[in-house]
Amino acid sequence: QVQLVESGGGLVQAGDSLRLSCAASGRAFIRNTMAWFRQAPGKEREFVAAIAWGSGSTYYRDSVKGRFTISRDNAGPTVYLQMNSLKPEDTADYYCAADRRTAQTISRGAGDMDYWGKGTLVTVSS
Numbered sequence: 610q611v612q613l614v615e616s617g618g619g620l621v622q623a624g625d626s627l628r629l630s631c632a633a634s635g636r637a638f639i640r641n642t643m644a645w646f647r648q649a650p651g652k653e654r655e656f657v658a659a660i661a662w663g664s665g666s667t668y669y670r671d672s673v674k675g676r677f678t679i680s681r682d683n684a685g686p687t688v689y690l691q692m693n694s695l696k697p698e699d700t701a702d703y704y705c706a707a708d709r710r711t712a713q714t715i716s717r718g719a720g721d722m723d724y725w726g727k728g729t730l731v732t733v734s735s
Contacts, residue, residue, distance in 0.1 A: 621695055622733070628691045644712070648704070706725050
């Protein structure tokens with residue numbers, strides 16, 4: 610049984626930082642890619658960042674480049690999303706996901722992923 614459990618969300622002010630964590634258990638660690646997605650109220654879910662588990666190659670949506678950093682810890686295994694210089698438009702539920710496809714493929718249009726976490730809420734006030 611695969612489980613992805615997110616943590617680290619919260620309420621912050623614009624310009625602050627947060628670090629999200631995603632702890633994987635079961636067979637998720639053998640997935641090629643771990644990724645973060647987000648969904649704001651009334652909007653569709655969107656890709657945020659992905660990391661190739663083997664090589665560590667990373668991919669980001671344009672609006673978070675230079676502000677967000679995705680990383681992994683093989684020991685957990687755990688995936689992190691360091692979010693700096695947060696903006697009100699970053700407010701959303703953030704979801705961790707794992708998939709057998711490559712990180713580059715995921716970044717170009719994920720569709721559904723093999724496994725999803727239940728999400729953690731990030732609220733950025735202005």
